[in-house]
Amino acid sequence: MKKIGVAGYGSTKFSKHETPIEELLVESTKQLFETTPNLSQDLIDGVLVSTNDNSKYLAAILSEMNGIKPKISHTIEHLCSSGTNAVISAFSYIRSGLADVILVTGGDVIGNPGQVLEWDNSRGQFNHPIYWGSMFTKAYKRKFNTTEEELAIVSAKNHRQAIDNPNSYSHEPYTISQILNSKIITDDLRMLDCSYPCSGGSSILLASEDVIKKFTDTPIWISGIGQKTNSASFTKNDLTMLSSTVYASNDAYKMSNITPSQIDVAEIHDAFSVCELMAVNDLGLSDKDSATEFVRNLFNTENRKINPRGGLIGAGHPLGATGISQIIEVTQQLQNCAQKRQIDNTQKGLVHNMSAAATSSTVLILES
């Protein structure tokens, strides 16, 4: 079957500014056009937009603002994992033969409506993500005897790594002590244990192997895809395990014919500190039930293998842009152009993106 890869990318800086969604989207595509050789509007068959914004017809708007007249254009919304869902749709269009080149642009504005799933009556009045984050954290601490310091290490690591990400909304080198003493959100969450909603836009260009060499000498191939949706409502799921992530990663590893031990770099959906501990275990990246030791070792040795751009906690979380931004980071790592964030000898990378308390997950495997 035809291989499909990342041919180009662009991103805005993530910020707390209330920039209009259309501006965020077009700014990230402007950078993509500027940095992708030989790309012209007429070569783009499809334009997909991933967002939680209420604005309508954004893919057509973005197409017009870029002078593109695509065969395929529409919006994809899937809460926090809208970005990777849009990429998988683009992949499928190309694999099916309906398109050769697709622009995928994701973005959201701070305060976007994607944080709260109004349909989910089972959350009662506790419908903000901090409440499921608190349930996960409390249950995880109870099961694994995890300390608050061990949770704070995740945040300290990711904030430290975000310093070298020029698009990150935060460049503060928070210490473990500062994190432990940050504002109390609930008994089980501090402010700096939480990812921060912000404004941002990210774009990637996907192309088939037939045409990709026109745009890049170093294509990064999407070799594995896994997705799983368990439910939309939060209250049906295990509180100490990301079961949708387990399913999705098994499928992604199988499709790419690799094992977790072969992953050199991973972007993990650290919506809260505890999510990174759960994910590294459930993706098979750490030894079973030793996630805290695994992450502590990364922190102590300044190993950037997990969330080199700073994760959601350090880089910020503009929902529709997040998954695409994760893919850009892994692409740059595999192209050996991640500058100060570069990890040595990376050949295989993983992206983990999830929605609504891991009721659904997406896992992608990328290879050079």
Place this chain on the structure above:
Amino acid sequence: MNKFQQELKNGNFVISECINCEQVVWPTSNYCNLCHNRTTWRNAKKTGKIIEFSKKNEEYFGLVEIEENLRIMGKILGNDTPVIEQVVHVENCSFVKTPEFTFKLISN
């Protein structure tokens, strides 16, 4: 506003169930998610057990299992620290902008 929300507004905690599949359909729906037959509505049980809890601004909140396949988040009243699997009573339910549930600890 759906039936669940409308009834909550009147202080009634009703749920949907499928007689055919003998299961509660939750969150509530007019149709069973297994056989797609129309569900029937009944009052939910008034007691449950604590699955997990935390605290915000001196107020406990948590996830409570009312019956099989039916868990809901709500406030937990009382100064005592809740205990996992502790039995609670549905003290109050209403609908303002969202469903609102208040549980009272009744035993250790």
